[in-house]
Amino acid sequence: MDKTSSFSIHEGKPIRCKVAISRKPGEALVIEEIYVDPPQPYEVRIKILCTSLCHTDLTFWKLDCGPLARFPRILGHEAVGVVENIGEHVDGFQLGDVVLPVFQPHCEDCKDCKSSKSNWCARFADDPLPNTRRYGMTSRFKDSFGEDIYHFLFVSSFSEFTVVDIAHLVKISSEIPVNKAALLSCGVSTGVGAAWKVADVEEGSTIAVFGLRTVGLAVAEGARLRGAGKIIGVDLNPDKFELALHVMFSWGELSRLQLQELNLDSFITHELKFEEINKAFDLLVQGKSLRCILWMDK
Template sequence: MGSNSASETAGKPIRCQAAVCRKAGEPLIIEEIEVAPPTSWEVRIKILCTSLCHSDVTFWKLSAGPVSAFPRILGHEAAGVVESVGENVEEVKEGDIVIPVFQRNCGECRDCKCPKGNICSKFPEDFYCGMPRDGSSRFKDKNGEKLYHTLCVSSFTEYTVVDVTHVVKMNPDFPIDKASLLSCGVSTGLGAAWRVADIEEGSTVAIFGLGAVGLAVVQGAKLRGAAKIIGVDLNPEKIEIGKKFGLTDFINPTTCGEKSTSQIIKEMTDGGADYCFECIGLASLMQEAFTSSRKGTGNWKDCNTWNRDAWHTVKH
């Protein structure tokens, strides 16, 4: 679609395919749905690429609580092209390549303007199952039943509608399949290393778990000039891919014999790593990361929790 001409579907509902989760823990069903046109401050996006985050699995299993709502459309890591925009949207236009992000940034409230973080306080956080301004839905199934959103994104569909505060314009030359990872995993890991920990040149760093978030921490540590970057993972195949991102050392806890991972890290770093990052979300690993940190000056970060500051690094 051209960026200078109005889309033929602008202002009209769009029928498309989506992966719908009817009940917690049940397989997703590919269904025809209806996606409403964007209203004021909203953007409708044609999803070109989406990826699976472990948080999607968490929401898929969630059978109770304020953010458990079914039937729903999951997914929050994606990249796409703007199909149409509603009134008052100036940041993006039809044809722009964008990534939808679950951590909004209005750019106006006190928290979004704060250089130390960007936990937007303009909209209530209890609307994560719908649009952020009023909690309503832009999805219906073929019977007219409402479908709930996930994290204000819902990318497991051919088209989605998001608030403009959840959209970031991308360079059109950036690879689409890689751009989708910027929505969550990469920004969390890179932001934790670059912005939250603020790793200094020459530091020693240990990363527990070399998935998408962990590898992003590795990349962030390398960009910050860390002297020793230690990866900890049970999968030996992570060694080579970790080296491509900047890993200098690798530990497989199953091959450590009688020594604990923290003992080995302390030996490798002369007393403990300056920075430790837990990127899995296990209490035992959080303790191990804490124990592996240098006494007095060492720091550890739990990257499994949604890093509120991480996206600020990529966006700005």
């Protein structure tokens, strides 16, 4: 069977699917069925295979005031999915492609995206407030009452289907285990990038890592790959905010990482069904989890 045949029935139409909605700050997520609109130009709709829970999700889940506190919202930004529907003017992606949605935009054309020293896209200024990258507050999610649901960091992976701008997508090899690949979209790339790009760790270096959650461990892993002679780690702030965009790899480099060189097994402490997402939140709140993989179809 052609790999795109199972994705054609909903082409250009809304699709009904299951999501985990954060309706009130700090309260348990609610599993509901909603409608996900078809993609607009420069967007694709993807079927999420698995998603991970990051400490940044936890931080925004707790927010009860300020412009970033928006509810109801679909959180989640570490995931792997398959392209199910393609909007107009989309180049480089086809139905059935395995993709990594990433919250940091990458236009591939501006001076910063082309630079080896920066990945802070100059074309798409980073602003986490809009729902969509090119269409502002227009939402692709509607609940059963027809009310809009807020997006999160242009990804919203706590959903069976989501719509993502191509500036936030990286195509990856289907041979990479998806549960490991999901970690590359945020925590691992941030930490490894800190060691390789910002600290520029050299062989034989002795480094100190402050904060040994996922990002801190990824810093240590990046330093190990660079040949650091000694790594000292201290976990001083378990509630730190992990949204460290400036130390991340460019997505072109990320897609070329040799996955076999990264010890990602140690980052995955739990794997659960998507319906158990509140258990995953509890584990993270209690400090018992680094990364919990949530499987959509298991």
